[in-house]
Amino acid sequence: MSENEPQQWKKFYLKDVSFMNLxxxxxxxxxxxxxxxxxxxxxxxxxxxxxxxxxxxxxxxxxxxxxxxxxxxxxxxxxxxxxxxxxxxxxxxxxxxxxxxxxxxxxxxxxxxxxxxxxxxxxxxxxxxxxxxxxxxxxxxxxxxxxxLILSIIKLIEDKMNLEHDIAEAGVQMILLVEDSIRFYSSLLPTLYSFILAQSQSFATEALNPHSAALRMRGRPKVVLARNYDEAMELYTKYRDNTLGIISDCRFPKGEEKDPEAGLKLLREIRKDNEYIPLILQSSESENRKKAEAERFLFIDKNSKKMNLDLRRLMEEHMGFGDFIFRDPKTHEEVMRVRTLKELQDNIFKIPYDSMLYHISRNHMSRWLCARAIFPVSEFLKNVTWHKLQDVDLHRKIIFEAIVQYRHMKNIGVVAVFDRGKFDRYAHFARIGDGSLGGKGRGLAFLDNIIKSHPEFSEREGVKVSIPKTVVLCTDVFDRFMESNNLYQIALSDASDEEILHHFLKAQLPDKYISDFLTFFEATDRPIAIRSSSLLEDSHYQPFAGIYSTYMIPKLDDKYQMLQMLAAAIKSVYASVYYRDSKAYMTATSNVIDQEKMAVVLQEVVGKQYGDRYYPNISGVLRSINYYPVGNETSEQGIASLALGLGKYIVDGGQTLRVSPYHPDHVMQTSKVELALSQTQTQFYALDMKDVGDDFKVDDGFNILKLDVADADKDGALTYIASTFDPYNNMLRKGAYDEGWKVVSFCGVLQNGAFPLPELMQMAMKYGAEGMRRPVEIEFACNINNDRTGEFYLLQMRPIVDCKQMLDEDLTKIDDKRCLLRSHNSLGHGVSNEIMDIVYVKADENFTAANNPLIASEIEHINHKFVEENKNYILIGPGRWGSSDSWLGVPVKWAYISAACLIVEAGLANYRIDPSQGSHFFQNVTSLGVGYFTIDDYKDDGIYRKDLLDAMPAVYETESVRHVRFSRPLKIMMDGMKQEGIVLLPEDD
CATH class of the missing domain: 3.40.50.2300 (Response regulator)
Incomplete structure (x- = not known):
């Protein structure tokens, strides 16, 4: 056999079967x-x-x-x-x-x-x-x-009605019973159906949840009754490729006459056509035994009192029913037994050579899979016969690969019930508990289904598209944890976040989940992210994005130490439901905290390990609506924010690369050398693999490292995602070269085709928005290898909830003199005429970003009063609101500004920061109908009449912040598709 021959058997694709259509x-x-x-x-x-x-x-x-x-x-x-x-x-x-x-x-x-x-x-x-x-x-x-007999009659007629369709649809198998004796088939059919239906119950356990198990039983073999030679031959000829076996009488009509050897003649014809198919002759004439055995047909004596047992034994052994028993070909003794597909996968390389040769040379493996309704693998293996491939070890590999591909295919798009016996490195998505999956869990399950429904995601060789391996602890696990540990009293109190976390960490998770968690550890060789997935989070109408915690734990050799960290992380996520920020958000969204239920998503962290740190090459946030279109971009083409390292960097408002998936060649931040050096990522996040212990903090980023891009360069992680600055020629060279400053430009994947990221982003946005019937935000991460292969993981999807207010005016035709604020770069859509208050940062030529943390706490104090009074206001200030880097803007959390209905980034002559977009902060801004204006009137880009505000008396004032109130409401108007926004002055002011 040539070295290339194994490759021809590796390039196969299994077609999935939908049991729903059977x-x-x-x-x-x-x-x-x-x-x-x-x-x-x-x-x-x-x-x-x-x-x-x-x-x-x-x-x-x-x-x-x-x-x-x-x-x-x-x-x-x-x-x-x-x-x-x-x-x-x-x-x-x-x-x-x-x-x-x-x-x-x-x-x-x-x-x-x-x-x-x-x-x-x-x-x-x-x-x-x-x-x-x-x-x-x-x-x-x-x-x-x-x-x-009544049940058998119903099943026989149903089988006849569905036979042709189900064979064409899924490759369902047929057992042909040839018998003209009414008395005999009336006795035999109930036995036969009893056995087949019991077998279908057994193989239904291969399914991943109860619903799939019930549907899977539709794939059981059909029984077809023929009462003469011609009818039997016609049925076999028509369905020869889907015949599991034949049970035939010996004496029945052939042509016009009853032929005492019609059964022998029928089986001879069929044996000529198919050397593997099990052929059983049954007769009450004892002399037919010698004739059958002489031609190597199986034989059953109709006169035997244990005829039914004999039939069951032959069907188990030769038609693939029951367990697969591997036998020694010389002694015929059992050498190994497998009960499930996973057991076959686990043991395929342990089966003795002689036994393996015996079974594959007789096509037993394919028949066993057929009987269990595992049609895609069976159909494939049926064609890999011993005649075509005389290499036992290669057969082992092919069978193993086919099972792996089949299990992966069946796992995608299915929320399986977690089963320690089935969950391994090839398992995909499972649930523990009977409650809800929560918002993130639902989004992940739906993303998984989208990937399965659109095979074009996987058409590119060397590119894997999926969600990470996931297990969801459903909301009923949270309920039991809260009740059994009596945590509601402390959780709903005014205790500090630290005190609440302390009580939760002391509480106990049920011991019954220990084995499940250890099984999950065995199934993955990556760190694990423990994400919140609340009922309200990422829901269609009020996303709670980023309000609760996400922790990450490293992969450890000591599984029990890893178990302690996992338990602490789960309890910390549960505790985050009751933190001060969460309660403030609940109030702002008119939700009741004790109605919140928390599921927890346990998920592989996408990335690679570099020494003591772990991170992916690319993280990204996609939005199917682009509120900041530039050049040829349109709002409908969406926008992506890309970053090196963990996606938390994007969520926290770090410096990312902004690109339209439909215009990957036009990236404003790298269009000029000066912009590339000043406006691209200089730092990134990675998981600290050395931080081990269960002393968790309220800050879920306590074990996240903030590193310089130069560290990723040393790790060799910048291939295809960096350009190199050449200072001698003052230019950027596409690629990560040894000498020179590295700029995170993603040039290899965006412009040089090293990895089809733009196309994958386009598909994710298109199919995600189609699936949710509304604009969506999608988080993803990529690992890209040096050989241009890679993995594209979809991590999360949530709807961008549109404001329902109608806007029918052309804002560009409204006179500037009527405007207090005008933005040509606005986020949001709708009309409001209820706001009278403005809170603004007193930024002037002496402004310094060093005061931004203090400004954040002052705004939090003012916001608290608005929350108490159930009022809203317009917030204006320089730089990026909500940035975790206080040098880029005021580092407010959402709870600090939850009463703001319009947020304005106002540029200064000496402090110009590009607008931010794509973080959880902005998801909350848009989902709650909050407007976001970017104005830079120093560049004549918009209007900000700060002089009018300065001239008004202050309701409240500090060194850095002023609160003023108009006597009549201001009118806010935002056109989300044209990115135009204005705030009109009251007519009598």
Whole structure:
């Protein structure tokens, strides 16, 4: 075998199967026509309704049929005329009106309704049936009072109705039963269905949640009954590629005559066509055993008292039912047993060589997977036969890779119930608990579904698109934790954040989750982020973005030390619900704190380890609406903020690169060397892998390192994302070269095509906005390798909630003289005419950013009074509001300015900071309908009549901040699509 040959088997793609589309034709209403005695047997002795219902329930089947019973042909006609009947069962009649007469009468009036005849096999009826035309009935069965036969009849007819569609749709398998003896197939079918339905319950455990398990049972093998040679051959020829096995009688009609060897002839023909398919001959004539075994057919003696057990054993061993038992080919003894797909994956390299060769050379693996409705893998392996590939170890690898790909495919877009037996490095998204996933959890699950629904995300070779491996602790876990530790009293008190956190850290999480957490640790080799996911957070109408905490813990070899850190992080996230900022936000949004419920998202941290620190090459925030379009950009094309390192840097308002995914060649910040050196990222965030311990702080960034870009350069993390400043020629060179100052420009991925980031961002925005039916904000992170391969992870998606107020004026036509404020770069949309108060920073030529922290606390004090009075105001000041870097702007948290309805960044001649966008702070600004103006009237970019405010008396004043009040309301007007915003002066002021 050449070295290239394995590659041809590695390049395969499995097509997923939707079990939702199977078994679409059902029998819901059954009409039974029976004489009073048989009706009594069914109703009182047989209790057919109850038995069938119980049978369906026990087997996990849905939609049990309902039964209507009548005694005469006239009553049957009335029911059929007034009710939608799916199946008519005619039972033994009386002396002058037997079952055949009733059935023929029904068929004459309702030819399209399936009709089945049940008849006792008395001597007289047997003799009469020789001359009966039975072709007008679907089936004739021998009725001896066994209600289990009714279930088999319903399933047999449903299988017939769905066979062609389900095979074409998903590759469902067929078991062909060839038997002309009415008495025998009436006895055999209940046994056969009992076994198959029990098997379907067993393989349903491969599903990831109860709903998927119920749907998965629709993929069970279908049973098809043929009663002569021609019918059997026609069915096999049509569905040869989907035949799981054949069970055939020996003596039945072939052509016009009954042929005593018809079964042998049928199996010979099929064996010529398919050397692997299991062929079972059953006969009451003992001499047929030697004939069957001579041709290596399996044999069952119809006279045997344990015939049913023999059939079950052969189906288990040869049709893939039950566990897969690997056997020694010489002794036929069991050497290994696997029960599930995951067990097969875990043990495929441990199976002895001889046993592996024995089973793959007979296609047993494919058949076992078929019987378990794992069609994509089975279909693929069916084609990798021993004839095509005579290499046992390569077969092992191919089977392993196929299972991995299948499990990954089935995990995507599904919220699985966490199962320690199934969750491993190939698992994807699972939930612990029965409550809600919370806002972030729902957003992640929906993102996962979007990725699955749009395979174009994964069309580029070497590019993986997914969400990180995730486990969600649902809200019911939070409820139990709060109640069992009696935490509500301290949580709802006025205690400090530190005191609340102290009590939460002392509380106990239930021990039953320890094994689940350890399983999660085993499944990932990355640090873990512990994110809040509250009911209110990221909801469609009032996003609570960034209000609660997100902690990160490093990957540790000591799993129990890691467990302690994880428990502390979960409890710290729970505590953050009750911090002062959270309570202030609740008040501002008219929510009640004790109605908040918290889920927690445990998620792999995207990135790579560089020594003692861990971070991704790229983090980003995408918004599908661009409120600051530049040049050829349009609002509808969206905007991205990109940064090196952890995404917390963007959320905290750090310096990022602003780019439109549709215009990656036009980046304003790198358009001039001076801008690139002054307006691009100089620092980044990384997780400190050395910070180990469970002494967590209120500040969720306590173990986050703030590093210089030069540190990332030493780590070798700037390939494809940096340009190099050449001081001799005063120019930027695209690429990270050894000599020179590195500028985080993302040139390799934006302009040089090293990684398809612009296209992936475009798809994420497009499909995300389509899915939510509104503008969205998406967080993502990337790992990019030196060979231009990489991973694009979608971390979070939330709606940008639009203001519903209508704006029908052209703001550009309003006279400047009427304006107190005018911005040509505004964020927000709508009209307000209720505000009379303005709070502004007394910035002048002597302004220094060193005072910004003090200004933040003064504004917090003023804001508190507005919250108490339930009033709002306009806030004006220099630089970026909410920046974590106080040199870039006033470092307010949202709670400090929660009563502001319009926030203005006003530039100064000696203090010019580019506007910020894309952080949690701005998500809250937009979702609450708060406007955001950027004005720089020193550059004649907008209007800010500060002189009018300075001339007004102050309601309150400090050294840095003034609060003034107009006698009549100001009118705020914002056009979000044109980025125009104005504040009109009251007409009498």
């Amino acid at each position: 078994m679409t034709h059902r029998i819901f209403n059954v009409l039974i026509v029976a004489n009073p005695y048989d009706a009594f047997m069914l109703e009182d002795d047989g209790r057919v309704d109850e038995k069938i219902f119980n049978e369906y329930t026990e087997l996990g089947l849905r939609y049990p049929p309902t039964f209507t019973q009548v005694s005469t042909t006239e009553e049957a006609a009335e029911v059929l005329a007034s009710t939608s009947i799916d199946l008519v069962i005619c039972m033994p009649g009386n002396a002058d009106n037997d079952a055949f007469t009733v059935a023929r009468s029904v068929k004459a009036k309702f030819p399209d309704i399936p009709c089945v005849v049940l008849t006792p096999f008395s001597h007289g009826i047997t003799r009469r049936m020789v001359n009966e035309d039975l072709s007008i009935f679907e089936y004739v069965f021998c009725w001896l009072g066994n209600t289990n």
